Amino acid sequence: MLATLGHLRPALVSTALSKKLVGAKIGDARLVREGEDDQKAFTLIDSFDNQIGAADMALIATKNDLVLIAPDTAVARQDFAAPDFVDHMPEGPVTAKLGKIVNPLRRLLVRAEGTVSCQMLKMVDDLDKTVARCRVHSFVPESGTAACMIEFMPLRGYDEEMDQLTAFVASLGEPLGTVGDIARALRGPGADYTSKPVIAMTPDQTSFHVATDIIRAQIAVARANEPGVIEDIDSEFLHDYRVALRRTRSVISLFKGVFTEDQTQQFKDRFGSLMARTGQLRDLDVHLLDRQAYLELVPPALQPGIDKLFDSLAADRGAAHAKLARFFNGQAYLREMDKLEKLFAAPKRITKGPEAERPALAFAQALIWKRYVKVCKIAGLIDDGTADEQVHDLRIHCKKLRYLIEFFAPLFGKKDTKVILKSLKTLQDNLGAFNDYSVQQEALAGMLDRLCAGNSKDAIEIATSIGALVTVLHQKQTEERARVVASFTAFNSEKTSARFRKSFKPGKTAA
Amino acid sequence: MTVIASYSNKGGVGKTASAVNIAYCLAKEGHRVLLCDLDPQGASSFYFRVKPSKKLKGDRFFTDVKRFTDAIRGSDFDNLDILPANTEFRDFDVFLARMKRSQSRLKKALKSVGNDYDFIVLDCPPNISTLSENVFKASDAIVVPVIPTTLSERTFEQLVDFFKEHRLERKKILAFFSMAQATKKLHGETMRRMRKQHAKRFLDVTIPFSTDVEKMGIHRAPVGSFSASHEAASAYRKLSKEVAKKA
Ligand SMILES: Nc1ncnc2c1ncn2[C@@H]1O[C@H](COP(=O)(O)OP(=O)(O)OP(=O)(O)O)[C@@H](O)[C@H]1O
Numbered sequence: 207m208l209a210t211l212g213h214l215r216p217a218l219v220s221t222a223l224s225k226k227l228v229g230a231k232i233g234d235a236r237l238v239r240e241g242e243d244d245q246k247a248f249t250l251i252d253s254f255d256n257q258i259g260a261a262d263m264a265l266i267a268t269k270n271d272l273v274l275i276a277p278d279t280a281v282a283r284q285d286f287a288a289p290d291f292v293d294h295m296p297e298g299p300v301t302a303k304l305g306k307i308v309n310p311l312r313r314l315l316v317r318a319e320g321t322v323s324c325q326m327l328k329m330v331d332d333l334d335k336t337v338a339r340c341r342v343h344s345f346v347p348e349s350g351t352a353a354c355m356i357e358f359m360p361l362r363g364y365d366e367e368m369d370q371l372t373a374f375v376a377s378l379g380e381p382l383g384t385v386g387d388i389a390r391a392l393r394g395p396g397a398d399y400t401s402k403p404v405i406a407m408t409p410d411q412t413s414f415h416v417a418t419d420i421i422r423a424q425i426a427v428a429r430a431n432e433p434g435v436i437e438d439i440d441s442e443f444l445h446d447y448r449v450a451l452r453r454t455r456s457v458i459s460l461f462k463g464v465f466t467e468d469q470t471q472q473f474k475d476r477f478g479s480l481m482a483r484t485g486q487l488r489d490l491d492v493h494l495l496d497r498q499a500y501l502e503l504v505p506p507a508l509q510p511g512i513d514k515l516f517d518s519l520a521a522d523r524g525a526a527h528a529k530l531a532r533f534f535n536g537q538a539y540l541r542e543m544d545k546l547e548k549l550f551a552a553p554k555r556i557t558k559g560p561e562a563e564r565p566a567l568a569f570a571q572a573l574i575w576k577r578y579v580k581v582c583k584i585a586g587l588i589d590d591g592t593a594d595e596q597v598h599d600l601r602i603h604c605k606k607l608r609y610l611i612e613f614f615a616p617l618f619g620k621k622d623t624k625v626i627l628k629s630l631k632t633l634q635d636n637l638g639a640f641n642d643y644s645v646q647q648e649a650l651a652g653m654l655d656r657l658c659a660g661n662s663k664d665a666i667e668i669a670t671s672i673g674a675l676v677t678v679l680h681q682k683q684t685e686e687r688a689r690v691v692a693s694f695t696a697f698n699s700e701k702t703s704a705r706f707r708k709s710f711k712p713g714k715t716a717a
Numbered sequence: 718m719t720v721i722a723s724y725s726n727k728g729g730v731g732k733t734a735s736a737v738n739i740a741y742c743l744a745k746e747g748h749r750v751l752l753c754d755l756d757p758q759g760a761s762s763f764y765f766r767v768k769p770s771k772k773l774k775g776d777r778f779f780t781d782v783k784r785f786t787d788a789i790r791g792s793d794f795d796n797l798d799i800l801p802a803n804t805e806f807r808d809f810d811v812f813l814a815r816m817k818r819s820q821s822r823l824k825k826a827l828k829s830v831g832n833d834y835d836f837i838v839l840d841c842p843p844n845i846s847t848l849s850e851n852v853f854k855a856s857d858a859i860v861v862p863v864i865p866t867t868l869s870e871r872t873f874e875q876l877v878d879f880f881k882e883h884r885l886e887r888k889k890i891l892a893f894f895s896m897a898q899a900t901k902k903l904h905g906e907t908m909r910r911m912r913k914q915h916a917k918r919f920l921d922v923t924i925p926f927s928t929d930v931e932k933m934g935i936h937r938a939p940v941g942s943f944s945a946s947h948e949a950a951s952a953y954r955k956l957s958k959e960v961a962k963k964a
């Protein structure tokens with residue numbers, strides 16, 4: 207036979223499977239062991255948010271190998287390398303595939319460990335000729351659930367026999383799962399982090415109920431990211447942490463009347479001060495992630511200046527991280543988070559506002575429709591000459607509209623909200639880029655001010671480079687600005703507005 | 718892709734034994750190998766327990782590439798596939814005739830599966846003298862087992878003459894002594910004489926007469942798989958290395 211890595215058909219099964227297979231008769235053929243059971247240590251590798259598992263794949267590392275298992279394709283293999291950012295790992299068939307599914311900002315981590323045993327079985331005919339093979343990989347993680355996968359290794363010219371073998375395995379009645387299921391089983395419960403938890407809700411739950419449910423889930427997301435921020439695994443932990451707090455604050459400010467004014471203000475202050483602690487580190491992260499992009503924006507002669515600037519930013523980042531880690535580890539922070547968690551776990555002590563008892567669906571429709579009308583109104587007034595402030599205003603309203611739709615998505619058709627969010631996204635990307643360029647220019651200008659205080663030789667070099675960079679960024683911002691009117695026109699189509707009306711203003715034919 | 722034919726203009730000299738063991742040894746070395754059993758008797762298929770293919774019909778078999786590749790079976794060993802003998806396909810002459818005497822046809826047909834193989838080993842049937850020219854042209858090497866007897870000496874000379882007459886490349890001929898018995902004076906003398914006379918044609922290795930080779934019929938497997946440490950197995954390993962180097 208030609209040596210081929212067979213296709214894996216995973217089976218989420220008891221590890222007794224191997225025993226059921228050995229000696230089994232399949233027509234005239236039999237299944238027998240081939241070689242010894244091979245036992246070794248394994249780790250399951252994935253990002254914190256399980257991007258590999260979400261793609262229905264599993265990355266398994268053993269002493270010498272990295273093996274990427276995907277459904278219905280041959281297994282990819284390369285030499286072992288410690289998990290890291292995919293770009294930092296050696297090139298090979300595995301990292302090539304990972305590059306397509308794992309966010310480059312995410313670092314890969316060990317998500318489960320244990321032992322795996324592999325038993326090769328061959329199916330032999332009446333002449334003792336091998337006609338098919340399979341290898342049973344039985345994974346026993348230290349925590350998590352044991353699972354096994356069967357790797358079917360077809361032999362050229364024996365397709366029928368291979369089909370008989372797979373049919374036989376299926377007939378054993380063991381539950382079959384996807385590769386993603388196997389990965390989830392191995393990780394065990396509590397390792398299923400997602401930055402976007404789905405919050406169940408029904409149309410007639412109260413708006414208060416929905417608001418506190420969402421906030422409780424967001425606090426959980428924030429807390430899940432704390433260890434990763436402290437350990438400084440990758441920048442996505444802090445990013446997700448901040449998004450969770452931002453969503454929380456959006457619920458508080460956008461769900462008007464659900465809490466009393468006092469209560470609302472108190473929450474705004476509390477979550478606002480938590481958020482404020484993270485701003486400096488996040489800003490530095492964002493700049494540092496842009497290092498390469500910035501370098502490419504200026505001519506080679508000015509690149510050393512940019513490099514020096516980034517070296518100094520990297521030093522600042524170190525200090526900012528240490529400060530935030532200290533804060534996260536501190537008693538005050540832990541007490542505050544604990545209190546907030548408890549408060550939203552049993553929200554009896556949260557004071558309800560006038561809209562608290564309104565049914566979620568009616569409440570959602572009113573909020574979303576109002577915001578949509580507002581977006582259209584502001585956008586309608588924007589032309590190529592309008593002041594930038596108006597564009598920023600439009601961006602903020604679009605963002606709020608997006609959050610509202612996302613919060614209440616479970617109440618509306620999945621397909622409808624998806625299409626609406628997609629049409630909104632193109633506009634938002636445009637507005638977002640416009641804003642980013644403007645924020646970047648401001649940040650660089652801020653750095654310039656700080657440099658002037660120094661006045662060293664480096665400072666002059668850096669300042670020259672910053673000057674060049676700001677010019678380019680301004681240029682780019684202008685380009686984005688020029689697209690805004692067209693972006694909105696595209697968003698403001700008959701179709702989109704009909705969709706909005708159907709979901710959020712039903713029963714009325716005209717706005 | 719290198720094509721190696723195991724051929725002799727004499728029967729029962731060890732063609733099949735060589736083809737089977739060379740194919741096995743090359744695969745063991747990590748080369749991807751296809752062993753074609755061109756003998757309707759199916760001797761080399763027998764050694765790999767591969768049943769003759771029912772689906773194949775003689776007429777169209779070798780003209781239809783897909784039929785050809787569909788007939789290939791995986792052996793029990795890594796990197797080694799078998800094209801089983803076909804009972805419907807009576808004789809190899811017909812196949813070569815269908816190649817329309819075009820030396821490139823066989824190669825082309827084989828190349829259609831060529832992505833998969835580093836070596837194609839042909840186990841030729843006895844008595845194909847009339848059309849053997851096509852095999853010679855299609856192959857990169859022709860491995861010729863020679864039992865060191867006076868009779869073999871004559872037939873080997875006929876083969877060399879055939880190459881001369883037909884302006885075939887004589888250097889493709891890789892002859893070796895097969896079933897040699899050190900105890901037989903005649904064997905020793907013949908080997909010395911032939912090596913002198915056909916110095917360029919003979920490989921260094923000699924396959925001794927060995928009961929291990931006979932036992933292949935009982936085990937239905939190549940020598941190396943059941944008796945790897947014995948003389949015969951190591952002789953075949955040496956043979957396959959020499960052939961791979963010269964082919
Ligand atoms: N080195 C050897 N030592 C002992 N017996 C051998 C050896 N080589 C081959 N034989 C035996 O000699 C017989 C003929 O060998 P083999 O079938 O390989 O020859 P062949 O040239 O392919 O024959 P045919 O012309 O019928 O195809 C077989 O029974 C085989 O077991």
Ligand SMILES: [Mg+2]
Binds near residue numbers: 733734
């Ligand atoms: Mg033979």
